[in-house]
């Protein structure tokens with residue numbers, strides 16, 4: 708099974724280069740001010756120049772307004788938008804507006820959370836099954852929280868999907884074996900501290916994915 712990887716929350720040239728050199732299929736730029744990984748449009752523009760055509764830049768947003776997404780798409784030369792805490796109607800609207808591949812994040816803690824995935828049929832191109840962060844948390848992602856992968860047992864996703872939440876070099880093989888994911892996404896698992904990516908951890912994660 709060919710498994711590809713997205714490294715999310717990149718904000719420096721060195722760590723972006725490490726993700727590209729390690730074979731990431733996607734790199735994520737976060738456009739959400741409360742996040743320690745937030746990038747400005749200027750930063751995104753500078754980073755985007757380093758992203759080759761075979762790697763997809765994904766803009767990560769939390770229930771964003773149209774202008775933020777439009778500016779980010781242009782600045783970051785985005786290939787896809789990833790929307791957290793965004794209702795299906797708005798996801799569909801932003802997909803039409805941007806004409807971009809659109810990913811809807813599904814925050815998973817229970818099997819009932821997975822049932823929400825169906826609401827995104829026709830609205831999104833891909834689902835990101837990500838762990839639900841604790842109630843009251845400032846961020847809907849990027850907190851290194853893992854969900855119970857067995858919840859995906861027997862679940863038929865209505866759309867192509869990716870697995871996220873608490874993945875790192877040590878557990879990604881087990882996560883893929885357990886869930887059958889063909890696209891995996893990580894952020895904190897390749898960091899030294901929140902928002903501080905590690906070139907070595909990025910390399911180790913991508914090496915673990917290449918071995919699958």
Ligand SMILES: O=C(O)c1ccccc1NCC(=O)[C@H](O)[C@H](O)COP(=O)(O)O
Pocket residue numbers: 715716735737739742743744767768769791837846847848849850851852853871872873874892893894895896
């Ligand atoms: O990473 C963030 O700071 C973030 C902020 C707001 C919305 C989403 C965010 N991250 C989304 C991602 O795609 C993360 O890679 C995903 O949640 C997994 O994070 P982690 O559990 O830390 O690997």
